[in-house]
Amino acid sequence: MASPQHPVDAVLPPRAMLTLGFQHMLVSYLGAITVPMIVAAALKMTPAQTTLLISTALFTSGIATLLQTVGFWKFGVRLPIMQGVAFSSVGPVIAIGTDPSLGFQGVCGAIIGAGVITLLLAPVIGRLRQFFPPVVTGCIVTAIGLSLFPVAYQWLGGGRGAPQFGAPVFFAVAIGVVALILAINRYGSEFLRNLSVLIGLLAGAAVATALGMGDFAEVRRAPWFTMVQPFAFGLPVFDIGAIVTMTIVMLVQMVESMGLFIAIGDLVKRPVSEREATNGLRANGLASAIGGMFAAFPYIAFMENVGLVIVTGVRSRWVVATCGVLLCAVALVPKIGALFASIPAAALGGAALVMFGVVGAAGIKTLGQVDYENNRSNLTIVAITLACALMPVIMPSVLEKLPEALQPFVHSSVIIACVVSVFLNLLLNGLPGRDAPLAHAGEHAPEI
Structure with missing residues (x-):
């Protein structure tokens, strides 16, 4: 008798796939374009170059998402994971790009080289799977x-930069979005509940625009069409020092990705094996190498979209794959992308409160299943890890005088949480046996 299909592998009707995929794209769009905008400003690129850089980042984000969700051969973790530009790569990219002897062509060469190296090292990093029990x-x-x-x-x-930042009208719009999402989840049909974030976001955007919050100047300036092609900024320059620098950054990102794969697998009730984690890391390396060819960046999972998976309860990787296809399409039409980017921030804030809160609640739920009675070390692991991981959030200035080489890493709560929790678990609980069962999260995701 055939085993029932896992919800992660479910292929939904076309209308649901398209609307849910669009919802994921809308949630991820702003995060996907932030890094290229920061890099373009730091490297003093022209408006045309900035538009091209944003388009290539979106296009390769779509490719990276397809590699992880659909996968092929030994590539892809095959989970509902939206891939976006890794923020921890911003510092090294700017450092390499501002070097007169390298420029952005040196950035592309470094990312291609580091992508290939990390692809080859994926089986080695994949063996770290056993270091990520539920407490981690x-x-x-x-x-x-x-x-x-x-x-x-x-x-x-x-x-950021709003003239009346914190004005009550912004709070009113955000609270209205939250209230609408809650109402839809309480009284709406299953189809509407799956689209609650999208409906709340679009309704909030309409209200905010009517109140004069929208700024559509960039929509008017953006071109209708742009062509994404390899080596748009010239042939890559392969510098050993730049490649080593980017490889170190991406090795740390691989550890972070390992933690994300396992955590996301737990949240969607499909625990990730060592082989699957290795396949996911291979896909990250390949996606980054492709990103370098298209003048883009290294990639990592976007947790904003994981929050959306939990809120909607739709775990299908094919929905997120649809998001990847839509990103590739939108990358070719900058005017549409500029329209998405013009959604008033207050509406985004209301939707984000729900999604980000659900991600935190899912983590607390997993920690609630950890044995603290018989193993008091687990409480110590949780306490110290969260205390360290929140430093970049609550008081980032305390980290500013650490060595420059550490700055891209110590300002990431995820990297700190990965490193500290794995280290403390090894120190206090020891190395788990290779044949130990892989515990995972409970049967039901937290409800909003």
């Missing part, structure tokens, strides 16, 4: 949720 993954997911809150608060207040 629970800490990581909780830290992710808590570290995302400042982003939600900034949007809720009107967005």
Whole structure:
């Protein structure tokens, strides 16, 4: 008798796939374009170059998402994981790009080289799977949720640089979005509940625009069409020092990705094996190498979208794969992308409060299943990990005088949570046996 299909592998009707995929794209879009905008400003690129860089980042984000969700051969973890540009790569990219002897062509060469190296090292890093028991993954997911809150608060207040930041009208729009999402989840049909974040976000955006919050200047300036092609900024320059620098950054990102794969697998009730984690890391390396060819960046999972998976309860990887296809399409039409980016921040803040809160709640739920009675070391692991992981969120200035080489890493709560929790678990609980069962999260995701 054939075993029932896992919800992760479910193929939904076309209308549901398209609307749910669009919802994922809308949630991820702003995060996907933030890094290229920061890099373009730091490297003093022209408006045309900035538009091209944003388009290539979106296009390769779509490719990276398809590699992880659909997968092929030994590539892809095959989970509902949206891939986006890794923020920890911003510092090294700017450092390499501002070197007169390298420029952005040196950035592309470094990312291609590091992508190939990390692809080859994936089986080695994949063996770290056994170092991520529930006490570790629970800490990581909780830290992710808590570290995302400042982003939600900034949007809720009107967005960075808003003239009247924190004005009551911004709070009113955000609270209205939250209230609508809650109402749909309480009284709506199953189809509407699956789209609750999208409906709340679009309704909030309409209200905010009517109140004069929208700024559509970039929509008017953006071109209708752009062509994404390899080596748009010229042939890559392969510098050994730059490749080594980027490889070190991406090795740390591989450890972070390992924690994310396992945590996401637990959340969707499909525990990730060592082989599957290795396949996911291979896909990250390949996606990064492709990103370098298209003048883009290294990639990692976007936890904002994991929050959406939990809120909707739709775990299908094919929905997120649809998001990847839509990203590739939108990358070719910058005017549409600019329209998405013009959604008023207050509306985004309301949706983010729900999604990010659910991610944190999922981590707390996992930690609630950890044995503290018979193993008091677990309480110590959780306490110290969260205390360390929240430093970049609550008081980032305390980390500013650490060595420059550590700055891209110590300002990531996820990386700190991964490293500290794994280290403390090894120190206090020892190395688990290779044949130990892989415990995972409970049967039901937290409800909003």
